[in-house]
Amino acid sequence: MLLEMKNIYKRFNDNPVLNGIDFYLEKGEVRALIGENGAGKSTLMKILLGLCSMDNGEIYFDGHPISPSHYNEAQSLGISMIFHSISLIPDLSVAENIFLQREPLNKFRAIKWGQIYIEAKKYLDSFNLTINPKALLADLPTSQQRFVEIVKAVSNNPKLIILDEPTIGFTEEEASTFFNLIKKIKTLGIAIVYITHRLEEIENICDSISIMRNGLIVKTDRLSNIDMETLIKLMSGKTIKERYPKLDIPIGKEVLSVNNLSINGILYNINFSLKRGEILGITGLYGSGKEILSEALFGLIPIDDGAIVLDDSTANIHNSEDAVSLGLGYVAPNRHAESLFLNRSIAENISVTNLEAVTKHKLLDREKEFHISKMYMHKLQIKSPTPQERVKVLSSGDQKKIILAKWLHRKSNIMIFDEPTSGVDVAAKIDIYNIINELIRSGVSIIFISSDVQELIGMCDRIIVMCDGRMVKEFYRNQASIEGIFRYATGNK
């Protein structure tokens, strides 16, 4: 055991902040410490660093009782903290910052400058950081300054590093460099306490997690033993449903029913119905048949048996043109052949579903196509200067929005979404959920196929679970849980 904090109490002006905390850490362990603002995370760490006194409790570090009374003391014991604000000296070089107050000296007690730069470069290289050791710290972007700070901390050979919300203000690229840095530190056997409110980061780098609420640690466990839903519940008492922008709108009459749909050897007796304004989720593991089902509904794969009934009359869907003319839209996965013409322009991709709308005297009206596309780009916030831009160069989130635009343009009233949020960033996900909300408000019905069970629980009115080509379970919104869905998806009951 590296660190044992036992029965720690702290009050600030009669307000209890820590109410008997027990916090243990193994050597080399990366522990996430999470909790809402005011849960007591920073206070606990400040006590460990000697920045704040405790009212009661004991601390053992590396087997010895400690009671650091200032930060230097903690540092000499091998505990370092990377604070939220950079605590380096901006007017010194990167190397000078790293070796500050412990510069290598020659026999005349003069600083060996050559060696400083060589040593610093060695450190930076070992972390795959391309930062010039002679650069002035102030000239580096904030993210790199933070990297230097971490390298400096590591060069002190600490046993424990505490990181407080280190990725705030980072771009995704910087964050990924940062995660690699942490992984490297892990291999050196240094333990880390990682304070964050970004749950997604935890999965990336942590072994275990402690959740704080109201001055108590409510749970500590291996990360693999805990799912996101429990995590959020423990943090705030909220359930995961409340994270997704679900909009409850009145659900209308049946618009589609699938009866005994079968494809030999792949799908067996699929039965379900879909109502106006409803979001129907379909999930299952890879190979459960959920992707094939979506393609079959859209006429991309012929069915061997059964029927698809639209508005009370049997629909003859032999190919995707039939499906489109019956009002179906298929928001295909980004790399799917049905999704986009990557080498064509935004405008051409949008207008393709409804060429009549942009045709005048049997000729394609390019100007009209341009204006219509421009309007969709504005409405859906597609970030490209012009509709003439080729789709290939856009982000996957924007590409997804163009697929959406082409079906909006077609005014489809049943939309099949096949893994709509896979590979897009969080902001684009939120956009897609909200566009789905707008669609159901205007009376569109949605079949939402996804492997992301959380988003289905968050957004759908009903969820169908598939396993080995069969529908094995249907959950209503208020009954669905991750465990329940997973149980059925894996063939258990």
Next chain:
Amino acid sequence: MLAAERRQKIKEILLKNKSIDVATLSKMLKVSDVTIRRDLDTLEEEGFLTKTYGGAILNEPSSEKGEPKYESSEEARRIGSMASQMVKEGDVIFLSPGPICLEIAKNIRDVKHLRVITNDIIIAYELHDCINVKVSVTGGDIFENSTVLVGQMAFNNLNNIFINKAFIYVNGIDLEHGYTLDSYEEAAVLNLVIDKSQESIIVAEHDKFDKLSFVKLCDLTGIEKVVSSSEIPEEYKKFFFENSIQIYAAYGLDDL
């Protein structure tokens, strides 16, 4: 005589006579016609009088003043329409002052057994003739020539009320500083409302993001839902999702 003093005189004269011409005023106050006309312009801007050919008429408080209005943008209508979807039969909702809340009021006239509590007279007036909806006003003091009610009387009444959804319009939303409002008085009332309601829903146009107003209402995570438009900055979408706050964005796809 100072300009302000002179204008006060003009007000007094008009209050007594209801209307007057420029020539008479310039004689009474011993200044030129031009000066008088300039004063009348100022007073018209203040809404005290209406200029006529060669003179002015007093705007009487009882006379047709026209309904007080919020500037409702296309965006406010879009957001209000989406937020109104959250209002269900049997709800007790609170609507704070602001153009989006007014739009919500316009969209909930058909919701059955609805009770609306508001501290904005315009919003109460918007729903006053609606049979389905019971409207209560918080009471309180009129805040600085507005239609907003604040103060102890509003607190006292809110203290006895249970609200299940509060829609709150804010002037600033900032990652670091939370939701902010223009005045301390309004923030005090809305803070109590957030305390009293089961669910608090922030409504704001996209230009309120990354912006600070004067008084902090609460942290970004202090409420349950945010409703705005498709133009919200991306980092906020991310922040809200990661902190389990439902973020709704109105796209206005119905007019495509």
